[in-house]
Each structure stands twice: as structure tokens, then as C-alpha cells.
Amino acid sequence: MRRIYLDHSATTPVHPRVAVVAMNYMMNDYGNSSSVHAPGRKAAEAMDEARARVAEFVGAEPREIIFTSGATEADNLAILGVAHAAGDRGNHIITTAVEHHAVLHTCDALEKEGFRITRLPVDAEGRVDPSAVEDAIDDDTILVSVMLANNEVGTLQPVAEIAEIARARGVTVHTDAVQVAGQLPVDLAELGVDLASFSGHKMYAPKGVGFLYVRRGTRLKAQMFGGHHERWLRAGTENVPGIVALGEACVLAQEEIDYVTAHLTSLRDRLIAGLEERIPDVFVNGHRTERLPGNVNVCIPGVEGEAMLLHLDMKGIAASSGSACTSGSLEASHVLLAMGIKHEIAHGSLRLTLGRDNTAAEIDYVLETLPPIVENLRAMSAWKPGDEMPFED
């Protein structure tokens, strides 16, 4: 059976060029980068090179890159690290209602420790208003954390504007930039944030590796204790194969970025236009233009997301409903609910996220396959055209 992978926001395949590099540091150059002997020095040198490549990719200095086990850990280190370094300078953190759970649940944990958390609302397209950030900042505010792009609906946030506002008030700024890496150019200096999280497996490197950008001078407390690794900020023997692979993935992403951005945008627009043409009352979630090139997210009233996924899977198409973390649970997406979409409609969401290897022919196959599935499922439900509007009144 034909297999079409359209769940790149959940994870990407490892690029062959990246896998070869990882394999070498598992089987041949397997030294511990803290060892003094030749194999150890070789691993340390490879890691230095990877750090330089990663830094170059995001417009940072190598010493500003802290390798972690992924973006969940990077988000935790950023938020807990700033909170626990704040002392009596303040205890208020501002974030948004549509963040990844790696941010939201970390903030929940801090709330239980006594920190005050403001979770800003978003508009119907999933955007945060920078002036709402300005209004929320007070003398106790120590951190603003707003994602660069949403992993479910693909909406890009005005992080540069938010960072300018927050930093003018002396507030540290963190962004979860996971979804943007490899889809759009990233320039952290231009963005003006102090901290940014990234994950390898969302950009054609293996799972279990990522990094946190920490601007020079940012006050951060380690959350993991042990050795002197990563400038005392993240103890634990470094994942050398993963880190070197991530360095290679950054070089690859940088080489290809213009092509990939254009390719994903063209596939995305073909898919959205085709769905709107072929499925009555389909509703596109998220912002039309301020959107990840590879993200398509739609609500299809009258259809359960899970049912659509199963039928697509039987036809060889791998998609998701909401994010990888909420699918499998029967909870409606917190992102769609925050955008004001009705509970029943939010259950009918379908996310198709594109990658560098997808083709126009694959998109056309989806456009042939999905409409009859929707028609059949709708025939079994009570839905009629024009029946339901997606938003709460």
C-alpha cells in the first residue's frame, strides 16, 4: 500500500545524511567527550563543531547553546531555570493559553510552588496581542514565554514585538521555537529573545536531542545536577551521536531553507485550496498567512477527528488530530478551545503537517481520498450542510 506521511509536526524521519553521522559516533568514534584520551578528545571536538553549526543556524554564539534531551527539557530548563534564579526580584510569569504542554505544565508546577502565572488569551486565529503582554507586565514579572509557531494550528506569534516590549521592561523572554526550525529561517539576534527551545526530531535529526539557546548574561539556574557538562547548566554525559547529528541537520536545514520554505508553502496552499473546494463547510484553523509553511489544520463539522484518522490510516495516510500529545485522549484541543471554537467542532479537527519529501502527487492523493471518507462519516451523523458554525456565539 502507498504510505504517505503527513505528521511532520509530531516527528520527522531522520535524514540519511544525518543518520550516517549519528551511526559513526555510535559505532566508531564512541568516546566520552569528558575523557582525556584520543577517542574522548575526538568526541569533544565533534561536539564543539556541532555546537558551532547549531549556533550558526540560529544566529547565536556557540557558548550560548546548551544541549538537552529535547525541547521538553529545554522548555523546563528555561522556565524553571529563570524562576528559580529570580530570588526576590519577582514571582510573576506570563505565557499564553496555546503553548505546548511542555510550557503549560511547567508553569502549572511553578504555580503550585507559589509563582503567579498569567495565561494570555488568543484571538480566533490563535494570535496573542502584544499589547496584552504589555498590560500584563508588572513589577513582579520575571519571564514572558510565547511560542514562535503553534504546533497544532501553525499560527506564528509576533514574538519580535513581544520581546521588544518585555525587554524594555527588564523582563526575560523565552520562546519555544521548535516548529519553525527547518521551515522558516531563524535569527535569534533579530528576534531579540533571551531563551529559545529547539528539538532535533522535528528537523530530521533523531529523537532525544535538542537545545536551549541562552543569551549571554541571562540568569538561569540548573535543574539537573551532577557533572560540569554544558557549563554546569545541564549535567549528564552528552548524547554525542545525537548532538553531532543535530549539527548536521542544522547545516542541511540551512542549505535547503529557501527551497523547503517555498516547497512546503506550495503544497500547503494546494492542499487547503483542494479541501475547501471538495469538502462542504470545511473550516481552516489558524492564521491564513502568518502560518507555518507546512501546517494544514481544519475542522470538519459532523465528523470525529479520530474516525477520520482511522479511515485515512487504512488508506495509508498518516495524519493527526490536534497534537501528538492530545490525540489518543478524547479531550478537545486546548488550542482550538482557546481560539473560541466550539467543543463539538474542535473534536472534528484534522492536522496534516508537511515535510521536505512530500510531493504534489501525494497531496492530490489525499484530496481524492479524504472527501469520500468525510461524506460517509457525515452520512452516519446527524450533520447537514450549514448546520453548525465553528465558533461560540
Ligand SMILES: *Cc1c(COP(=O)(O)O)cnc(C)c1O
Ligand atoms: C514537539 C514539541 C515539543 C517537545 O519536544 P521534544 O523534543 O519531543 O521533547 C515542544 N514544543 C513544541 C512546540 C513541539 O512541537
